[in-house]
Amino acid sequence: MSKPVEDDVNLNLFDPEVQACPWHAYKAMRDQGPVYQDPHSGFFIVTRYDDLFKFVKDDENFLATPPDTDDSSVSAGYAWGDKLQKEFEEKGWPYGKSLQALSGKLHREVRSVFDHALRPTRIKEMDTVAFDIATELVDGFIDDGHCDWTNQFAVPLPLYVIGRQAGVDDEHLPRILEWTDAFIALFGRMCDEEQSIANVRKLIEAQHFFQPMVERFREEPGEGLISDIANMEVPALGRKLNDNEIHTHIMPELFVGGAETTRNALSSGMEILIKRPDVWDKLKTDPDRYMKSFVEEVLRSNSPAQGLYKFAQNDTEIAGVKIPKGATVIPRYGCANHDERHFENPEEFDLERKNAGSHLAFGSGPHHCLGAPLARRELYWGFKTAIERFDSVRFADGKNDFAYHPNFALRGLKELHIEFTPASL
Numbered sequence: 001m002s003k004p005v006e007d008d009v010n011l012n013l014f015d016p017e018v019q020a021c022p023w024h025a026y027k028a029m030r031d032q033g034p035v036y037q038d039p040h041s042g043f044f045i046v047t048r049y050d051d052l053f054k055f056v057k058d059d060e061n062f063l064a065t066p067p068d069t070d071d072s073s074v075s076a077g078y079a080w081g082d083k084l085q086k087e088f089e090e091k092g093w094p095y096g097k098s099l100q101a102l103s104g105k106l107h108r109e110v111r112s113v114f115d116h117a118l119r120p121t122r123i124k125e126m127d128t129v130a131f132d133i134a135t136e137l138v139d140g141f142i143d144d145g146h147c148d149w150t151n152q153f154a155v156p157l158p159l160y161v162i163g164r165q166a167g168v169d170d171e172h173l174p175r176i177l178e179w180t181d182a183f184i185a186l187f188g189r190m191c192d193e194e195q196s197i198a199n200v201r202k203l204i205e206a207q208h209f210f211q212p213m214v215e216r217f218r219e220e221p222g223e224g225l226i227s228d229i230a231n232m233e234v235p236a237l238g239r240k241l242n243d244n245e246i247h248t249h250i251m252p253e254l255f256v257g258g259a260e261t262t263r264n265a266l267s268s269g270m271e272i273l274i275k276r277p278d279v280w281d282k283l284k285t286d287p288d289r290y291m292k293s294f295v296e297e298v299l300r301s302n303s304p305a306q307g308l309y310k311f312a313q314n315d316t317e318i319a320g321v322k323i324p325k326g327a328t329v330i331p332r333y334g335c336a337n338h339d340e341r342h343f344e345n346p347e348e349f350d351l352e353r354k355n356a357g358s359h360l361a362f363g364s365g366p367h368h369c370l371g372a373p374l375a376r377r378e379l380y381w382g383f384k385t386a387i388e389r390f391d392s393v394r395f396a397d398g399k400n401d402f403a404y405h406p407n408f409a410l411r412g413l414k415e416l417h418i419e420f421t422p423a424s425l
Contacts, residue, residue, distance in 0.1 A: 012040055014190070016406040022306070023347065026335040034319035044318070044329045045307070049342035049360070051319045052331050055310075057365030059107070062310040064100035066326055083193070084200045092204035093211075093247040100308065100367055106236045107366060113241070114253065114370045117228040123373050126161060130378050133160045134385040142389060142422050146396055150416045154266035155259075158378050162258035167213065167224025179206035180256050187256075188407030207247050214246055225254060258371045261361070262378045264304035264412035265295075269383055271402075271416060272298065272349055274395055282351055283387050293351050295379045300359035301349055306334035306411045308363075333360045334411065390420040 009028040010018050018025050029036040029047045036045045046052045055062065088094040099111055134157055141147040155177065163173045182199035185191050191199060210226070217227035229249060233240055241249070273280045282290050312327045323329060337359045338346040350356070362369035369375070386393070399417035 011036070011038070013038065013045075014040055014408055016190075016404070019306075019406060019408070019411065020402075020404045022334060022411075023338060026332070026338055029332075029335060030339055030341075033321070035321040035323075042328070044321070044323055044327055045335070046318060046329065046331050047335045047339075048319075049336040049339040052333070052336040052360060053364060055318060055329075056331055056360070056363050056367065059103040059366050061313050061316045062329055063103055063313055064308070064310055065097055066311045067313040084196055087197065087200045087204065091201075092207045093244045095252075096244050096248045098248055099253060099370070100310075103366075106234075109234045109236045110241075111366075111370065113229055113232045113234065114249070116232060117225045118370060118374060120373070122165070123377060126165060126374060127377055127381065129164060130157070130161050130381040131385070133157055133164075134381050138385055138389050145422070146417065146419045148415050149270050149418045150263070150267045150413050153382070154263045154270070154416075157266065157382055158259040158262035158375070159255075161374070161378055162225075162255060165224060166226050166254060167217075167222055168226075172209070175209070176206070176255060178202060179251060180259060183251055183256050184260060184405075184407065184410060188405070188409050190406040190408060203251060206251050210247070210250050211243065214243065226250065229254070253370070257369065258374065260410060260412070261304040261369070261371070262375045262382075264410065265298050265302070265375070265379055266382045267413040267416050268302040268304075268411075269294070269298040269379070270386065270393070270418065271413070272301075273383075273386070274393055274418065276349060279349065279351060280387070280393070283383070287384060287387060290351050291380060291384060293353065293356055294383065295376060296356040296359065297349055297351060297353060298379070299361040300337045300343070300353075300356050301346075302411065303334040303337050303359070303361040304411060305361065305369075305409065307332040307409055309409070331360075331363070333363070336360050389423055391423045393418055393420040395419075 009025060011025050011028060012018055013022065013025070026047070029045065034046065034048045034051045036047055037043070038045055046055050085094065099107065099114070102110055134153075137153050137156060141152055147153065156173070159173055159177055159180070160170065163170065163176060168176065179202050182202035186196060186199050186203075213226055214230045217224070217230045221227050221231050229241065229246060231240060273283070279294070283294060307330045310329045310331065312323045312325050312329055315325045316323050318329070337343070340346050342358070343353070343355065362372040362375070396417035396419045400415070403414045405412050405414055
């Protein structure tokens with residue numbers, strides 16, 4: 001299946017140091033073969049672009065729940081475990097199967113609920129919301145000449161956009177941020193048991209916050225995304241989504257999925273702009289020409305979601321590698337997006353890259369990220385606001401360690417302190 005890996009390459013993707021800078025490990029994995037079996041977890045990791053592109057379209061053999069089970073405790077790789085699952089059962093609403101765990105007709109119909117909620121006309125309406133929020137956020141620190149770009153801009157921008165569209169008042173969004181962070185920490189599989197229980201209790205707190213909203217919207221439908229999700233019929237079920245199903249989707253797929261990718265890409269994109277003044281100059285000079293390619297290259301080069309969790313539904317193969325039924329298989333998007341077999345000079349950030357948009361940062365196929373169009377618009381307005389409001393930008397001296405949150409699946413900076421010269425408006 002593989003050839004030996006160099007002795008000095010650390011391939012442990014659960015090591016925070018590797019998570020912070022995984023590119024050398026990824027290359028070693030790709031060079032070894034199309035599928036790498038991690039000795040620490042037993043996971044099979046799909047490493048190369050062409051193989052991963054085929055893999056993510058195969059929802060007959062690979063889904064986000066183990067085969068022959070309705071066990072929500074491992075749905076989508078959450079891996080709650082019995083003790084954590086009991087917390088949900090006794091105090092909240094146990095999560096059911098996520099969109100990533102559904103297939104066939106049921107998947108298409110449940111996804112259509114979200115596709116309607118995030119339909120193109122609504123995404124277009126969100127352009128104005130995203131621009132206004134980006135402007136408000138920059139107005140809050142522009143006179144200071146400095147900010148923590150991650151926590152004062154990248155984190156709140158997508159959260160406020162999705163929150164307002166969901167029908168949640170701004171005053172509640174700091175709490176929702178705590179809940180999304182709790183989910184992300186659990187999903188990243190880097191918590192001990194005590195931390196995991198604390199995070200599950202935060203998610204249950206979120207469920208109790210949203211439940212009255214769901215009940216109110218069922219009685220009096222409104223315009224927000226939560227109202228759409230609470231009221232749309234699913235023909236394959238012969239009914240609307242029930243409480244457990246709605247809670248399965250609200251936090252993971254609406255708030256986490258609607259904010260996490262964008263906030264991480266906004267942070268890494270700003271880091272790139274400071275490290276690459278030539279890229280900054282091109283965006284300042286001709287944003288209409290370069291902004292779209294900049295957004296796509298940020299997503300490709302530093303994928304916010306490095307990998308997700310799938311389970312083999314049958315004994316099968318990937319690129320000739322045998323995968324047993326029930327095995328955990330990781331489509332490692334961050335690795336495939338640096339595959340030199342598909343992207344020329346993948347370590348180079350290239351605004352002229354012709355195939356940058358073919359990256360797999362949002363997956364592909366039937367489980368392609370449903371929030372991708374919104375994320376792209378938020379990134380567009382976030383970076384456009386930066387180049388319009390700042391004449392120049394630089395790292396704040398002595399304030400950055402460029403540390404990443406420890407997380408097996410996602411990659412995001414903890415903070416990014418910058419200084420800037422405001423533009424003359």
